[in-house]
Amino acid sequence: MARDRVVPGVQVEVIKEIVPQQLYPSGVVGMIGTADSGPIGKQVTVTSFQELKQTFLRESAGSLIKDGKAAFQNGVFQVVAIRVAGTADKASSVALTGGRKNRDEVRLTSKNPLDEPIEIKVMKGATENTVRIELLKGKEREEYENLDMNPANTLYLVGVLNQSSKWLTAESIPTEPNPDFNPAPQETRMEGAALLPPSIESYEKALEALELETAIDVVCVCENSDPKVHALVDAHCKNMSLGTEPRPLGPRIGVGTVGRNESVEDIVKRTETLASDRFVLVAPYGVAGLVAGLLSKLNYFESPTFKALTGIADIERRYTPSEQMKLLENGVLPIDAVRGRGIIVVKGITTIKEQISVMRIADHTMRGVKSISELFIGNLNNERNRSALRERLTEFMIGMEKEGAIVPSVDNTKPSFLVDVYSSQSDFAKGIVRIDSAVRPVRAMDYIYATINVQAF
Numbered sequence: 001m002a003r004d005r006v007v008p009g010v011q012v013e014v015i016k017e018i019v020p021q022q023l024y025p026s027g028v029v030g031m032i033g034t035a036d037s038g039p040i041g042k043q044v045t046v047t048s049f050q051e052l053k054q055t056f057l058r059e060s061a062g063s064l065i066k067d068g069k070a071a072f073q074n075g076v077f078q079v080v081a082i083r084v085a086g087t088a089d090k091a092s093s094v095a096l097t098g099g100r101k102n103r104d105e106v107r108l109t110s111k112n113p114l115d116e117p118i119e120i121k122v123m124k125g126a127t128e129n130t131v132r133i134e135l136l137k138g139k140e141r142e143e144y145e146n147l148d149m150n151p152a153n154t155l156y157l158v159g160v161l162n163q164s165s166k167w168l169t170a171e172s173i174p175t176e177p178n179p180d181f182n183p184a185p186q187e188t189r190m191e192g193a194a195l196l197p198p199s200i201e202s203y204e205k206a207l208e209a210l211e212l213e214t215a216i217d218v219v220c221v222c223e224n225s226d227p228k229v230h231a232l233v234d235a236h237c238k239n240m241s242l243g244t245e246p247r248p249l250g251p252r253i254g255v256g257t258v259g260r261n262e263s264v265e266d267i268v269k270r271t272e273t274l275a276s277d278r279f280v281l282v283a284p285y286g287v288a289g290l291v292a293g294l295l296s297k298l299n300y301f302e303s304p305t306f307k308a309l310t311g312i313a314d315i316e317r318r319y320t321p322s323e324q325m326k327l328l329e330n331g332v333l334p335i336d337a338v339r340g341r342g343i344i345v346v347k348g349i350t351t352i353k354e355q356i357s358v359m360r361i362a363d364h365t366m367r368g369v370k371s372i373s374e375l376f377i378g379n380l381n382n383e384r385n386r387s388a389l390r391e392r393l394t395e396f397m398i399g400m401e402k403e404g405a406i407v408p409s410v411d412n413t414k415p416s417f418l419v420d421v422y423s424s425q426s427d428f429a430k431g432i433v434r435i436d437s438a439v440r441p442v443r444a445m446d447y448i449y450a451t452i453n454v455q456a457f
Contacts (some may be wrong), residue, residue, distance in 0.1 A: 142164075
């Protein structure tokens, strides 16, 4: 606050202009699927297919690798990948040998399903009749010094590993371990046991992990056609789009696939219980990753309708025009091969038959209003600052209008957006400021009607 000066001079006051943060670019896809290696149930952010392979591919490709590759081939900006897996059908284990006849002395068993193999190295310890054990799992390491096989000692190998190791348990193979028979110096490796298919609970945990990633705007369940999993993804997208506590605001759309060789009649039955503006069901099987990648490449206001998919030479099956019409009437996004255009999205709709681009425009608006409003928290106790917030929101929506994301009515009687910032007397007493806004998203022009006037001379 400026003070009155007594001595003539100049007083300078610097006011920092509030500049809204740039919104995170669209094009971030959350992908949940199976893989043969990599961390289970943890989100891993990658920006290239090479990074994805380095993390999750060791031998055979799982659904995460297949759909992840398809997404990157279609222009995805960034992937937040989560590997799902069931429990191991049996625990991984390995024996350490030693003694006079090089017999098995200690059995090491994994505590949890191994996402990466454990390298085990046994060496002579610093003191006589002891061993040093090093465990290496990925970039993590555990080291244990001066262990022996005497149960009476505090550094008893079995007791120390059971108490301190995050990865392994140990047991003496002889019922009564011989204190003189320590494991011999050796190097071995504990491989992961075969994992059962992921359960519904594993998908629930993966979706909970994606709640922390607010920049995601598309969620894809890789090659999974289970209606129960699709319902979980739909609920996740709806909850994230509400932004109610304790979840942050992170509006997004889910993408799932129909089953392998699933009939049109069975596909239609799915939509009877899953009609949502937050979920896209793609047919035929095996192309959901391509669609997720395409959505991430497009501007948020662009429709995927009649856009070509890349990285694919054939689809599982083609639908006849009547079958396509039946799928579209029931909110299924069909893929087809069209001469001269390639393999394309016939019409970009959600399972409630709303255009995907309309929902993404609404999501972009939510993100923008939240980002701008947060800058004014604690500064809206007077009309001047509330007017400043209104101006910033108006500026943001004018930008959307210039991009072509929102448009006025065709007859220009209704504007492309409306914004109002106000606080009633009751709200003011509670410290509440309200924002009322409305936008008119541009819709994809899917149909062209031509009239040909033929004149005979």
